[in-house]
Amino acid sequence: MAAPAGSAPALPEIAQVPWRPVADQRYLDRNARLWRLWTIAYSAPFVLIGIGLLAVTWLTFPVALAAFAQAWIIPELYAFRGASVLRRKGARHDRTEPVAQGLLGDLLGHAERDLQRETGLALQRSALGIWLMGEAGAVLMPPGGARVHCFCVRATDPELPPSDRIAHLLLALRTDEQGFATVANHAFCGAPWRVRRRLPAPMKPALDEARRRARLL
Amino acid sequence: MSRLIRMDASGHSTLAEWSAADQAAFDAAVREFRDQLDEGYIGVLDHGDGQATQVRELPRDAELVIMRRPIAGG
Numbered sequence A: 001m002a003a004p005a006g007s008a009p010a011l012p013e014i015a016q017v018p019w020r021p022v023a024d025q026r027y028l029d030r031n032a033r034l035w036r037l038w039t040i041a042y043s044a045p046f047v048l049i050g051i052g053l054l055a056v057t058w059l060t061f062p063v064a065l066a067a068f069a070q071a072w073i074i075p076e077l078y079a080f081r082g083a084s085v086l087r088r089k090g091a092r093h094d095r096t097e098p099v100a101q102g103l104l105g106d107l108l109g110h111a112e113r114d115l116q117r118e119t120g121l122a123l124q125r126s127a128l129g130i131w132l133m134g135e136a137g138a139v140l141m142p143p144g145g146a147r148v149h150c151f152c153v154r155a156t157d158p159e160l161p162p163s164d165r166i167a168h169l170l171l172a173l174r175t176d177e178q179g180f181a182t183v184a185n186h187a188f189c190g191a192p193w194r195v196r197r198r199l200p201a202p203m204k205p206a207l208d209e210a211r212r213r214a215r216l217l
Numbered sequence B: 001m002s003r004l005i006r007m008d009a010s011g012h013s014t015l016a017e018w019s020a021a022d023q024a025a026f027d028a029a030v031r032e033f034r035d036q037l038d039e040g041y042i043g044v045l046d047h048g049d050g051q052a053t054q055v056r057e058l059p060r061d062a063e064l065v066i067m068r069r070p071i072a073g074g
Helices: A012-016 A025-056 A058-084 A097-107 A110-119 A162-175 A177-183 A192-198 A201-216 B023-038
Strands: A122-126 A129-133 A137-141 A148-155 A185-190 B002-006 B013-018 B042-046 B052-055 B064-068 B071-073
Touching: A012 A177, A012 B071, A025 A058, A025 A148, A025 A185, A058 A148, A058 A185, A058 A192, A097 A110, A097 A162, A110 A122, A110 A201, A122 A162, A122 A201, A129 A162, A129 A201, A137 A201, A148 A162, A148 A177, A148 A192, A162 A177, A162 B042, A162 B052, A162 B064, A162 B071, A177 B071, A185 A192, A192 A201, B002 B023, B013 B023, B023 B042, B023 B064
Parallel strands: B002 B064
Antiparallel strands: A122 A129, A129 A137, A137 A148, A148 A185, A148 B071, B002 B013, B042 B052, B042 B064
């Protein structure tokens, strides 16, 4: 479709973060590799310490257990941070939310609208993969669905009802996907199951559907 | 009938409506659109196919133009 007169190709909010590299496929792949290395770097030492302590004597079992727990808990905390980008945030604005919900529904296709009403998350296919948009964050599942990138990003008006917050993010994403990912703060990258464990139960079907569609890309 | 709406605390507000044949209504919509830009809103034209365009001038033939606030990393 031809761009209308007076249109702009890039997200204007990029001007807020001129120091950031454009979040294209290469950037995301590099980030995924760094997160994998980082996860190993902060987990492996605790595992080695635990094994080493047990190798010395079984009497160190409680300390070794604590080391193993650290190796488990720290990645879990990172995954919790990733899942938190999709959690509900802010006032619910029950009086105005139905109006905002109507507009958001108009922006979505039938299946995506039903999914959003069930889970609170809006699904959008785009060039980088499948996105799930929450009220104050978004998750990107690249083709294959093996990893998930979590982003903190929000509308700047705190008075907006929840569906309007999602619609803000959705329209920004549709305007300029790479610009959207550049403006957003990258919060986590890892296996989808790590994020899914920490998601509120009503949101899990949306992540499952995103993964299913990402596998088909 | 084309509409200019703004996402705000009320859910959304209709700021202007116009038709291609009604120049006066379109001129009023253009003035409203520019006022919103001056207040920091961003005009978006959603194409309905997963694509949207930021607009700095009100397209006469658009069915719906949505004004949104800027987003920021959380």
